[in-house]
Amino acid sequence: MKEMVNCARVRFPALGENEGFARLLTAGFLMHLQVTPAILADVKTMVSEAVTNAIVHGYRGREGKKCFVFLELKFYSDRTLMITVTDLGRGIDNVEDAMEPFFTTDREGERSGMGLPIMQAFSDSLRIRSRPGRTVVTMRKKLP
Numbered sequence: 668m669k670e671m672v673n674c675a676r677v678r679f680p681a682l683g684e685n686e687g688f689a690r691l692l693t694a695g696f697l698m699h700l701q702v703t704p705a706i707l708a709d710v711k712t713m714v715s716e717a718v719t720n721a722i723v724h725g726y727r728g729r730e731g732k733k734c735f736v737f738l739e740l741k742f743y744s745d746r747t748l749m750i751t752v753t754d755l756g757r758g759i760d761n762v763e764d765a766m767e768p769f770f771t772t773d774r775e776g777e778r779s780g781m782g783l784p785i786m787q788a789f790s791d792s793l794r795i796r797s798r799p800g801r802t803v804v805t806m807r808k809k810l811p
């Protein structure tokens with residue numbers, strides 16, 4: 668049976684600069700595991716896409732001090748990494764629509780609508796649970 672061998676949980680305010688912080692935290696968590704640069708890049712992208720979504724969509728219009736993003740990392744004995752990103756924001760209206768390539772509710776035209784498809788493509792599994800007030804995105808990836 669697989670066992671959890673390491674875990675970390677961090678809470679930070681929904682500020683754009685914390686996307687980089689989340690990427691580096693994740694890289695640090697994996698530092699001793701001799702993950703290839705390509706896999707590490709994939710994992711960092713998964714984290715930054717999920718954290719960016721929490722900040723720009725979850726907390727749209729109210730990014731900052733009182734809005735928090737939670738990043739949880741768990742590593743299991745079968746080398747599965749579990750990443751959970753939670754926000755307490757507006758929620759996703761329709762998860763099925765949101766998963767579609769190029770679907771975006773961004774009105775400024777800055778977003779590609781490819782965040783969730785990328786997270787899905789780079790992970791072994793992606794699960795989203797969302798309602799107004801809470802969105803939880805869970806991704807698993809087996810690290811070779």
Ligand SMILES: Nc1ncnc2c1ncn2[C@@H]1O[C@H](COP(=O)(O)OP(=O)(O)O)[C@@H](O)[C@H]1O
Pocket residue numbers: 716720721724725726754756757758759760765766770771772773778779780781782783784802
């Ligand atoms: N944490 C979240 N809270 C609220 N809505 C979200 C969240 N994550 C994703 N969404 C919704 O799903 C859509 C698609 O997300 P994504 O594929 O990352 O594309 P993009 O971020 O480029 O719009 C977003 O435009 C948004 O409407």
Ligand SMILES: [Mg+2]
Pocket residue numbers: 716719720778780781782783
């Ligand atoms: Mg996105």
